[in-house]
Amino acid sequence: ExxxxxxxxxxxxxxxxxxxxxxxxISNHLYFYWYRQIxxxxxxxxxxxxxxxxxxxSEIFDDQFSVERPDGSNFTLKIRSTKLEDSAMYFCxxxxxxxxxxxxxxxxxxxxxxx
Amino acid sequence: ILNVEQSPQSLHVQEGxxxxxxxxxxxxxxxxxxxxxxxxxxxxxxxxxxTLNGDEKKKGRISATLxxxxxxxxxxxxxxxPEDSATYLCxxxxxxxxxxxxxxxxxxxx
Numbered sequence: 757e758x759x760x761x762x763x764x765x766x767x768x769x770x771x772x773x774x775x776x777x778x779x780x781x782i783s784n785h786l787y788f789y790w791y792r793q794i795x796x797x798x799x800x801x802x803x804x805x806x807x808x809x810x811x812x813x814s815e816i817f818d819d820q821f822s823v824e825r826p827d828g829s830n831f832t833l834k835i836r837s838t839k840l841e842d843s844a845m846y847f848c849x850x851x852x853x854x855x856x857x858x859x860x861x862x863x864x865x866x867x868x869x870x871x
Numbered sequence: 872i873l874n875v876e877q878s879p880q881s882l883h884v885q886e887g888x889x890x891x892x893x894x895x896x897x898x899x900x901x902x903x904x905x906x907x908x909x910x911x912x913x914x915x916x917x918x919x920x921x922t923l924n925g926d927e928k929k930k931g932r933i934s935a936t937l938x939x940x941x942x943x944x945x946x947x948x949x950x951x952x953p954e955d956s957a958t959y960l961c962x963x964x965x966x967x968x969x970x971x972x973x974x975x976x977x978x979x980x981x
Contacts, residue, residue, distance in 0.1 A: 760914065787967065799960070799971040812968055847914070854967040857903045859917035 762863035779848030877972035894961030898942035
């Protein structure tokens with residue numbers, strides 16, 4: 757069964773450094789998402805992306821964050837200058853359509869640790 | 872602010888017991904409610920998408936019901952097995968953005 761894959765599984769970065777989290781969505785999916793989960797808290801929506809544009813972003817997704825689809829397969833989340841509070845699990849998801857009754861398919865996540 | 876709550880937060884049951892847990896969500900402008908099963912170190916796995924008031928969905932020993940008028944969904948597991956141990960997440964959508972509950976962590980003891 758096709759999967760969403762994320763790399764790396766764990767990223768350790770010094771505060772203030774840039775970090776790029778990578779995702780390969782399911783190949784025929786057109787809609788892409790990033791979510792994060794801070795330890796002990798709910799999974800939170802960050803951003804959705806379609807047709808090379810951000811469709812919606814949350815208040816968490818400030819100027820320090822950006823997303824890109826640099827080629828036909830990868831979907832990346834960049835944090836420009838990481839802060840301690842960016843430490844979390846980051847999940848990528850993709851879906852065939854944006855009809856609300858279609859499930860999103862999630863990757864295994866990247867654990868980001870900011871020192 | 873849209874809030875989705877799940878209860879209980881965690882649950883231990885004996886193998887063979889049946890169990891159920893609740894997801895509460897805003898009842899206005901409802902579009903869909905998703906249930907996911909999430910094992911540690913794996914990706915959340917889609918279980919059900921529920922859209923209509925009164926919906927009942929079933930997958931093996933797991934089933935779910937939906938009440939959009941009062942804003943809740945129940946997930947039932949019949950005859951729990953150790954492999955059912957996982958976190959069960961619900962997500963409410965009005966558009967395509969998921970709003971997740973905190974999850975119910977289920978541990979089935981052999």
